[in-house]
Every structure is written in C-alpha cells, then in structure tokens.
Amino acid sequence: RSPLDKVPGPSRASFLLGNALQISGRQSWDFHAEIARKYGPVVKLHWLFGTSALYVFDPLTLNHIIKDQVKFDQPAWYVESHRMMLGPGLLSVTGDTHRKQRKMLTPVFSAKHLRTVVPIFYQVTDKLIQAISARVPTHSESSDIDVLGWMSRAALELIGQGGIGYSFDPLVEDVSDAYADAAKYFVITATSPEMIPLRQMAPILKHLGPSWLLRCVMEKSPVRLVRRIVQITDVLHERSLDIFREKRAAIEAGDDSDSKDILSIMLRANMAASGDDQLPEDQLLGQMSTIIFAAMDTTSNAMAHTLQLLAEHPQVQTHLRREIVDAKADGNHLDYDQLHALPYLDAVCRETLRLHPVAPMIFRQALEDAVLPLSHPIRATDGTLLREIAVPRGTNILVSILACNRNKALWGPDADEWKPERWRAPLPAEVESAAVPGVYSNMMTFSGGARGCIGFTFSQLEMKVVLSEMLANFTFELSERPAVWNLAGVMYPTVSTESAKQELWLKVSKVHEE
Numbered sequence: 001r002s003p004l005d006k007v008p009g010p011s012r013a014s015f016l017l018g019n020a021l022q023i024s025g026r027q028s029w030d031f032h033a034e035i036a037r038k039y040g041p042v043v044k045l046h047w048l049f050g051t052s053a054l055y056v057f058d059p060l061t062l063n064h065i066i067k068d069q070v071k072f073d074q075p076a077w078y079v080e081s082h083r084m085m086l087g088p089g090l091l092s093v094t095g096d097t098h099r100k101q102r103k104m105l106t107p108v109f110s111a112k113h114l115r116t117v118v119p120i121f122y123q124v125t126d127k128l129i130q131a132i133s134a135r136v137p138t139h140s141e142s143s144d145i146d147v148l149g150w151m152s153r154a155a156l157e158l159i160g161q162g163g164i165g166y167s168f169d170p171l172v173e174d175v176s177d178a179y180a181d182a183a184k185y186f187v188i189t190a191t192s193p194e195m196i197p198l199r200q201m202a203p204i205l206k207h208l209g210p211s212w213l214l215r216c217v218m219e220k221s222p223v224r225l226v227r228r229i230v231q232i233t234d235v236l237h238e239r240s241l242d243i244f245r246e247k248r249a250a251i252e253a254g255d256d257s258d259s260k261d262i263l264s265i266m267l268r269a270n271m272a273a274s275g276d277d278q279l280p281e282d283q284l285l286g287q288m289s290t291i292i293f294a295a296m297d298t299t300s301n302a303m304a305h306t307l308q309l310l311a312e313h314p315q316v317q318t319h320l321r322r323e324i325v326d327a328k329a330d331g332n333h334l335d336y337d338q339l340h341a342l343p344y345l346d347a348v349c350r351e352t353l354r355l356h357p358v359a360p361m362i363f364r365q366a367l368e369d370a371v372l373p374l375s376h377p378i379r380a381t382d383g384t385l386l387r388e389i390a391v392p393r394g395t396n397i398l399v400s401i402l403a404c405n406r407n408k409a410l411w412g413p414d415a416d417e418w419k420p421e422r423w424r425a426p427l428p429a430e431v432e433s434a435a436v437p438g439v440y441s442n443m444m445t446f447s448g449g450a451r452g453c454i455g456f457t458f459s460q461l462e463m464k465v466v467l468s469e470m471l472a473n474f475t476f477e478l479s480e481r482p483a484v485w486n487l488a489g490v491m492y493p494t495v496s497t498e499s500a501k502q503e504l505w506l507k508v509s510k511v512h513e514e
C-alpha cells in the first residue's frame with residue numbers, strides 16, 4: 001500500500017503498463033484534459049509494472065518539485081537512457097556534475113552573447129527565404145509547402161552554425177546529409193510512447209557489463225526501435241566527434257579565436273578553467289549532441305505551429321505582418337533590440353508556446369521521502385481532506401506543462417483558446433499570484449529551477465528572427481492537407497492520426513508589395 005492510494009485518479013488501464021499508454025499515446029490530448037478536469041491539479045496515475053505516479057500541475061506543488069533538485073530530479077531511467085543515446089551532457093548528468101556543466105554553459109546563453117549570434121541567424125534565414133521563394137514561383141499563385149520540413153532544416157542549420165559552428169545544410173540546394181537525416185528521426189524515435197517502457201530498462205542495462213556488451217545486446221535487440229536508435233546515435237556520435245576534434249585542434253593552434261558558436265566558446269572556457277572546473281572530453285562531446293537534440297525539433301515545431309495558427313487566424317497574421325513591415329521600414333534586418341521590442345510578435349510567440357507547449361510533460365522522481373503541499377485541499381478517496389501529499393522515495397512524477405499552461409483557474413475560461421491579445425493586457429491576478437516556477441512568462445513551457453531550459457533565450461531569438469522574415473516575405477493559408485498534432489516527448493504534426501511522417505503543409509504565397 002502507498003500513501004498515494006488516497007489521491008483520486010483514473011482506474012488502471014493495463015496491468016503492466018497502468019495508465020502509461022493513455023497518458024503518452026499520440027492522441028492522448030483528451031485523456032489529459034479529462035483527468036485535469038475530473039480530478040484537479042494533482043492526480044494519481046497507475047504507472048508501469050504496478051507502481052503509482054503523480055500527475056501534477058498545481059503551481060505550489062510544482063514549486064516544491066521543480067525548485068528542489070536534491071529531493072526531486074529527473075528519474076534514473078530518463079537520465080541513463082539519455083546518457084546511452086547522447087553521452088554525458090546536461091540531460092544525463094546529476095548533482096555536482098550537472099551544476100558544473102550549467103556553470104560552464106550559462107554564459108553562452110546570455111543576452112550579451114546572443115546579440116553576437118544574430119548575424120549568423122540572418123545568414124541562415126536569408127537562405128531559407130531564398131529556398132522557399134524558389135518554390136513559390138509567381139506573385140499571384142500559392143504553392144503547397146511543407147513548412148515543418150523547412151523549419152526543421154532551418155532549425156538544424158541555426159543550431160549547427162550558432163551552436164557548434166558547423167553547416168549541415170546549404171538550404172538553397174537539396175543535399176542529403178546523413179547527420180541531418182539521423183537528427184530528423186532521433187527525437188521522434190527516442191521520445192515515442194513505445195520507447196517509454198523500454199527506456200525504463202536503462203538503469204538495469206547499465207549494470208549488464210562493459211559498454212561493448214551492452215552495445216551488442218542493443219544491436220541485436222528484437223525491438224526494431226532499439227536497433228534504429230543505435231544506428232541513429234552512431235551517425236550523430238561519429239560526426240560530433242569529427243567536428244569536436246577539428247574545432248579543438250583549430251582552437252589549440254590559435255586559428256579560431258573569435259568564433260561565436262556555443263561549442264567554440266565552451267571549448268575556450270574549458271581550456272581557461274581551473275583543474276576542478278574543467279569538463280572531460282566525453283562531457284563536452286555529450287553537450288554537443290544534447291544541445292542539438294534539445295534545440296532542433298522543439299524550436300522547429302514551435303515555429304511551424306505558429307505559422308499554422310497564423311494561417312488559421314488571417315487577421316492576426318495581417319496585424320503581425322504590418323508590425324514587422326513597419327519596423328523594417330528601410331528593408332533591413334531587425335536587430336536584437338528591435339526584434340524584442342515588437343509587442344505583437346512577442347504576444348504571438350508567448351501565446352503559441354502557452355497553448356501548445358512543445359514538450360507537454362516532463363518527468364521527475366522523488367529521490368527521498370517527501371511531503372508535497374497543495375494550493376487547495378483535495379478530497380481523498382476515503383472522503384477526508386488532503387492538504388498535503390506524502391510522497392514515498394522513488395515515486396515517478398509527471399509534470400504536466402500542458403495542463404499548467406491551460407489551467408482555467410489561472411488563465412480564465414478561455415484558457416483553451418489561442419488569443420495573442422491576452423498578452424497585450426495585464427495578465428489575470430490569479431496568474432500573477434500563482435508564482436508558477438517556470439523561467440518564461442508564468443508558464444511551464446521551458447520548465448524552471450536548476451533544470452530549466454538553458455536555451456530558452458536562444459530559442460526565442462531564433463523564433464523571432466525566422467518568423468519576422470517569413471512573415472515579411474510570405475503569406476500563409478491553410479492547405480487541403482490537414483495538420484494533426486501528436487503528443488510525444490516533443491509534440492509533432494502529421495497529416496493523419498495514422499501517418500508516422502512529420503509534416504505540416506500550408507499554402508504559401510509571396511507578399512505583394514503595396
């Protein structure tokens with residue numbers, strides 16, 4: 001028996017998998033909405049292999065979970081499986097090593113540094129615009145374009161050039177690159193619902209023996225997804241190693257003293273660090289794959305989603321284009337400050353990331369017995385009132401970013417609607433007083449605390465550069481091909497609930513000069 005048994009929640013759907021597939025299935029949006037509505041902001045779920053988990057979006061409870069990395073951190077299965085796939089980067093280290101890595105990387109994401117990356121972002125975005133223009137031949141007609149495909153290519157190139165100083169894709173021509181292909185399939189494969197039960201094995205597999213033995217087992221696995229992940233991570237690792245060695249040699253030879261990409265800055269900072277603060281080679285390498293993994297699909301899907309919403313709301317699109325075109329009066333690129341001073345662009349980005357948080361839920365585990373407070377008491381299954389919940393060590397916690405961002409008690413009855421205007425007025429008092437522990441605008445989209453998204457300012461800048469140029473050059477309308485969003489570690493669009501191919505089609509035409 002567990003103290004969690006008193007917490008209300010849905011009944012078990014499967015003996016072995018509990019509610020895990022219901023909560024992580026591609027079309028589990030209704031299940032999320034239903035349990036949030038029916039049971040409130042703390043819900044007990046039946047989890048894998050007969051265990052229990054908590055599904056949480058109560059802001060006070062989240063504060064205790066997100067801000068206390070000693071008591072609550074990412075679960076062992078999450079950390080170990082990331083380590084197997086990406087190496088020891090930020091997502092797969094804990095404790096002091098995590099703190100040391102954050103200390104080294106944080107300055108790279110400062111506003112001071114990001115200003116220097118803006119020209120790199122525009123070089124990439126100009127090519128993106130050129131490439132799409134070539135596919136929208138006349139001024140009077142529109143073309144059906146897979147905007148997700150283009151946003152993904154651009155996002156890889158932006159993190160390639162801005163993150164590791166490497167070009168994967170010229171954009172203006174179609175070339176096939178093994179790394180770009182592998183990167184495209186990595187996130188969807190690694191975060192698919194089918195992988196969640198498999199990834200739980202990682203802490204056990206770690207003790208199987210030497211890494212070559214583990215590799216042999218994975219390569220021969222009867223599960224196709226596991227074999228696929230081995231192939232993908234091999235490609236990612238080999239190329240990362242080549243780039244890393246080339247870059248390090250250049251820096252050591254003094255040929256790369258002013259490159260602005262994250263990797264160069266990290267390598268230079270590492271060389272300058274004192275013995276204790278220095279990171280070993282495997283951690284620097286792990287960082288490269290982690291940053292690319294964390295940066296790519298998240299931002300590209302957010303940008304594609306924004307374009308889809310603008311196609312669905314033509315008036316918002318027109319208003320936003322007007323704001324951008326007016327600011328670009330002389331036709332030049334908008335600089336860092338000008339981009340951040342555009343109120344409507346900011347409102348559109350915030351509202352999209354609120355309603356459609358790209359990573360809809362994240363995992364935590366209680367590392368020791370703990371007591372979690374609740375904003376409001378809840379009625380337990382035995383009829384008593386619960387003001388706090390005793391959480392046994394090892395309990396899995398699903399932080400519902402989705403439910404927190406759509407919480408009607410905070411955002412009001414229209415919380416499920418996309419309304420950029422809500423950011424043009426003071427936010428509801430309930431939002432302000434809830435003190436949601438997210439790093440971004442009272443939302444959990446980028447999480448918070450010591451594990452909050454380190455790249456959120458990078459991502460914001462990327463979105464604003466790309467969206468401002470896309471809107472200045474093109475108009476977007478809905479295509480006949482539907483866009484179906486699927487829930488996963490990183491949500492993604494397909495044309496149907498059956499299709500596995502990530503794509504999002506819109507009718508794109510050139511903006512008419514007035």
Ligand code: HEM
Pocket residue numbers: 074090091102159163290291294295296298299302357358359362363444445446447450451452453454455456458459
């Ligand atoms: C719309 C875009 C993005 C969203 C919604 C997003 C969201 C998140 C979330 C929710 C986490 C917390 C994960 C957890 O605790 O389990 C996270 C972590 C992280 N993100 Fe992002 N992210 C985005 C873009 C980026 C970009 C562009 C980068 C890098 C340039 C990045 C790098 C990272 C890293 C390295 C971590 C791990 C931090 C740590 O554990 O210390 N992300 N992100």
